[in-house]
Amino acid sequence: MENVRRYRALASLCRQQAAYRPLQTWELLGQAEHFEHLAEIELKAHFHACNGHRDKDAAATAAWEAPAAA
DSSP states (O other), X not given: OHHHHHHHHHHHHHHHHHXXXXXXXXXXXXXXXXXXXXXXXXXXXXXXXHHHHHHHHHHHHHHHHHHHHO
């Protein structure tokens, strides 16, 4: 999650710089979009990992409880 904060901070800095550097606006906005994309990838990976562990735990619990229900 620390990488997400860093990427978002870098994207914010790029957008701020774009406001003050008209000749580099499009390049800086492109960099900001790139950093936001990296943040999104990090978030997806984080939640996928969290959900993957939860899904495995739920499957293990269901397998454990199934014989007791029968």
